[in-house]
Amino acid sequence: xxxxxxxxxxxxxxxxxxxxxxxxxxxxxxxxxxxxxxxxxxxxxxxxxxxxxxxxxxxxxxxxxxxxxxxxxxxxxxxxxxxxxxxxxxxxxxxxxxxxxxxxxxxxxxxxxxxxxxxxxxxxxxxxxxxxxxxxxxxxxxxxxxxxxxxxxxxxxxxxxxxxxxxxxxxxxxxxxxxxxxxxxxxxxxxxxxxxxxxxxxxxxxxxxxxxxxxxxxxxxxxxxxxxxxxxxxxxxxxxxxxxxxxxxxxxxxxxxxxxxxxxxxxxxxxxxxxxxxxxxxxxxxxxxxxxxxxxxxxxxxxxxxxxxxxxxxxxxxxxxxxxxxxxxxxxxxxxxxxxxxxxxxxxxxxxxxxxxxxxxxxxxxxxxxxxxxxxxxxxxxxxxxxxxxxxxxxxxxxxxxxxxxxxxxxxxxxxxxxxxxxxxxxxxxxxxxxxxxx
Amino acid sequence: xxxxxxxxxxxxxxxxxxxxxxxxxxxxxxxxxxxxxxxxxxxxxxxxxxxxxxxxxxxxxxxxxxxxxxxxxxxxxxxxxxxxxxxxxxxxxxxxxxxxxxxxxxxxxxxxxxxxxxxxxxxxxxxxxxxxxxxxxxxxxxxxxxxxxxxxxxxxxxxxxxxxxxxxxxxxxxxxxxxxxxxxxxxxxxxxxxxxxxxxxxxxxxxxxxxxxxxxxxxxxxxxxxxxxxxxxxxxxxxxxxxxxxxxxxxxxxxxxxxxxxxxxxxxxxxxxxxxxxxxxxxxxxxxxxxxxxxxxxxxxxxxxxxxxxxxxxxxxxxxxxxxxxxx
Numbered sequence: 218x219x220x221x222x223x224x225x226x227x228x229x230x231x232x233x234x235x236x237x238x239x240x241x242x243x244x245x246x247x248x249x250x251x252x253x254x255x256x257x258x259x260x261x262x263x264x265x266x267x268x269x270x271x272x273x274x275x276x277x278x279x280x281x282x283x284x285x286x287x288x289x290x291x292x293x294x295x296x297x298x299x300x301x302x303x304x305x306x307x308x309x310x311x312x313x314x315x316x317x318x319x320x321x322x323x324x325x326x327x328x329x330x331x332x333x334x335x336x337x338x339x340x341x342x343x344x345x346x347x348x349x350x351x352x353x354x355x356x357x358x359x360x361x362x363x364x365x366x367x368x369x370x371x372x373x374x375x376x377x378x379x380x381x382x383x384x385x386x387x388x389x390x391x392x393x394x395x396x397x398x399x400x401x402x403x404x405x406x407x408x409x410x411x412x413x414x415x416x417x418x419x420x421x422x423x424x425x426x427x428x429x430x431x432x433x434x435x436x437x438x439x440x441x442x443x444x445x446x447x448x449x450x451x452x453x454x455x456x457x458x459x460x461x462x463x464x465x466x467x468x469x470x471x472x473x474x475x476x477x478x479x480x481x482x483x484x485x486x487x488x489x490x491x492x493x494x495x496x497x498x499x500x501x502x503x504x505x506x507x508x509x510x511x512x513x514x515x516x517x518x519x520x521x522x523x524x525x526x527x528x529x530x531x532x533x534x535x536x537x538x539x540x541x542x543x544x545x546x547x548x549x550x551x552x553x554x555x556x557x558x559x560x561x562x563x564x565x566x567x568x569x570x571x572x573x574x575x576x577x578x579x580x581x582x583x584x585x586x587x588x589x590x591x592x593x594x595x596x597x598x599x600x601x602x603x604x605x606x607x608x609x610x611x612x613x614x615x616x617x618x619x620x621x622x623x624x625x626x627x628x629x630x631x632x633x634x635x636x637x638x639x640x641x642x643x644x645x646x647x648x649x650x651x652x653x654x655x656x
Numbered sequence: 657x658x659x660x661x662x663x664x665x666x667x668x669x670x671x672x673x674x675x676x677x678x679x680x681x682x683x684x685x686x687x688x689x690x691x692x693x694x695x696x697x698x699x700x701x702x703x704x705x706x707x708x709x710x711x712x713x714x715x716x717x718x719x720x721x722x723x724x725x726x727x728x729x730x731x732x733x734x735x736x737x738x739x740x741x742x743x744x745x746x747x748x749x750x751x752x753x754x755x756x757x758x759x760x761x762x763x764x765x766x767x768x769x770x771x772x773x774x775x776x777x778x779x780x781x782x783x784x785x786x787x788x789x790x791x792x793x794x795x796x797x798x799x800x801x802x803x804x805x806x807x808x809x810x811x812x813x814x815x816x817x818x819x820x821x822x823x824x825x826x827x828x829x830x831x832x833x834x835x836x837x838x839x840x841x842x843x844x845x846x847x848x849x850x851x852x853x854x855x856x857x858x859x860x861x862x863x864x865x866x867x868x869x870x871x872x873x874x875x876x877x878x879x880x881x882x883x884x885x886x887x888x889x890x891x892x893x894x895x896x897x898x899x900x901x902x903x904x905x906x907x908x909x910x911x912x913x914x915x916x917x918x919x920x921x922x923x924x925x926x927x928x929x930x931x932x933x934x935x936x937x938x939x940x941x942x943x944x945x946x947x948x949x950x951x952x953x954x955x956x957x958x959x960x961x962x963x964x965x966x967x968x969x970x971x972x973x974x975x976x977x978x979x980x981x982x983x984x
Contacts, residue, residue, distance in 0.1 A: 429790035499774060544772060546768060547768045
């Protein structure tokens with residue numbers, strides 16, 4: 218039986234000898250998957266029998282729906298020196314992500330139908346991960362006027378956000394929420410009160426006191442989150458809180474959900490993998506916005522992932538060129554890349570320590586984020602697109618700059634040993650990772 | 657060889673009491689040199705030291721330069737204005753270009769916390785932190801400790817109060833790290849907006865009442881109220897500060913009669929300290945400055961001694977003789 222890496226373009230085939238992980242059905246078991254013309258034909262547990270189509274050996278790897286990352290910065294148009302749609306979508310599939318949503322803080326921003334179309338065209342031409350643009354909530358992300366949601370959604374935008382920044386004022390946030398309710402797309406909010414965060418560069422606490430760095434208290438995020446949720450009480454709209462970092466924020470979302478508000482939330486892997494104590498080295502790869510908080514906050518985020526308060530993990534993949542990050546800490550731009558390490562962080566910090574089962578952990582990067590932006594992804598349902606990932610949940614590997622496919626290498630995990638490695642990714646039935654080494 | 661553990665001096669945080677002792681003992685022997693008519697010893701002859709000052713400075717800069725020259729080192733001074741930093745050249749490029757001229761030590765003062773650590777990760781040369789943002793100013797901490805030991809003896813159990821904008825003060829942090837390591841009892845006092853969160857976890861007491869903060873102190877270190885670091889409204893006015901926190905004659909009377917008064921300089925006369933107090937014999941401000949040169953001589957000497965790359969030339973016969981007589 219040839220291995221899956223020897224796929225040559227077959228339109229109909231079976232992947233046998235895999236451990237099927239179905240996050241939605243919360244099921245793990247040895248089985249096989251049939252793919253036909255880019256769609257999942259069937260998923261069966263047990264060995265395949267009498268297939269008259271090519272059968273590929275999955276090498277005993279685990280197989281799950283392709284991962285979904287709803288918070289990625291592809292930097293194109295405008296900042297191609299950091300990343301392009303092509304390199305970003307390559308990094309995505311390398312990390313097992315077959316669907317990604319890209320944020321609008323490009324230049325020009327995604328506040329015009331032509332930019333949406335440009336991005337979709339480029340993504341299709343690259344032919345790696347599927348890319349879903351997020352439109353700017355306000356024109357130019359300036360916070361003064363609503364973007365043309367009708368046109369943007371029709372062109373393919375799946376959500377609105379002014380990410381990189383919060384929606385400027387409470388009044389503007391209200392208008393955004395009122396208007397998007399018509400289009401069924403969520404507001405993805407980067408929660409930050411700019412008057413509080415000012416020139417702060419790390420979390421305000423013991424370590425900022427020790428290091429003498431300008432600091433940001435957690436309520437810099439919480440005030441904006443609370444503001445939005447108070448508005449949400451009376452404005453029917455879908456609201457998604459991006460990159461939650463603090464215990465206070467988790468508490469606020471938990472209470473809002475208890476009261477039945479239509480809120481979802483995400484956190485990013487670096488908030489799970491690090492605490493503010495790690496900033497003692499002044500490593501600019503740990504400079505992110507919102508800043509990495511303390512141990513109590515990381516523990517609260519893990520609790521939130523366990524009890525369902527936090528719906529998904531999104532990388533907030535934020536590429537920056539080396540010359541931008543190799544500067545004094547306070548001068549460095551905020552952000553870390555994450556597409557190629559997110560899955561491994563999930564395994565290393567959530568599954569291995571026993572916080573979450575494998576299917577439950579994978580739900581955080583499959584059907585649950587897909588549901589936030591309303592895309593058909595992240596399931597093994599028959600008839601769904603054959604977007605699949607094969608991985609080894611116990612393979613240990615060390616993150617190196619040379620091993621990353623993204624154009625920029627600003628990962629705080631470089632040098633770290635992680636567990637869990639993606640081996641192949643399939644998009645619409647095509648084994649796209651086979652083309653990665655050709656680039 | 658009694659050296660320092662690291663080839664850099666980035667801060668007093670984590671420095672052991674033994675290492676501090678080595679530096680201060682060395683400083684004591686160097687202090688005498690500044691009293692001679694010819695203030696020069698050849699200890700660092702042939703060494704090249706660059707002073708890279710991105711922030712304004714009178715004391716620290718002159719102090720380092722004199723320390724270097726009195727040890728016979730070759731010195732180069734680079735400040736932000738007048739250098740290619742004005743053309744946008746990065747800190748990394750500036751430092752690496754200087755190092756390419758084969759220098760031994762970079763003394764850096766910079767407005768960004770962590771800048772010396774950044775250089776230390778890039779360069780072969782030794783890096784001395786002359787003040788990085790609000791983080792540390794280790795040679796100031798050392799000269800303050802040197803001054804305190806000279807006046808108070810063993811610092812274990814001695815009460816030192818630091819008054820002022822603690823949150824933005826690298827002098828406060830270095831003093832806190834060094835003094836707590838030596839077993840002193842440190843109290844900080846200042847406007848509530850200037851006391852950083854959880855500072856008690858560094859082993860200091862926070863006292864909001866000025867009288868209670870100074871009445872039992874053996875030494876009071878008065879910090880300059882940092883006008884240039886006030887980007888946000890942290891206190892209403894200099895007048896208010898002088899009234900509530902200013903060290904004037906009335907407040908000196910609240911202190912113990914032998915309590916000494918320190919200040920890292922530059923002084924805002926009439927704000928954090930009055931003219932008459934600054935000029936009185938309770939204040940040891942100028943003594944700190946004199947000690948500063950000796951402490952910096954000690955630091956540079958020990959760092960250069962520690963990173964000697966070539967062993968001193970040894971006569972082969974003498975070496976063999978030594979080996980034969982070694983006890984195995």
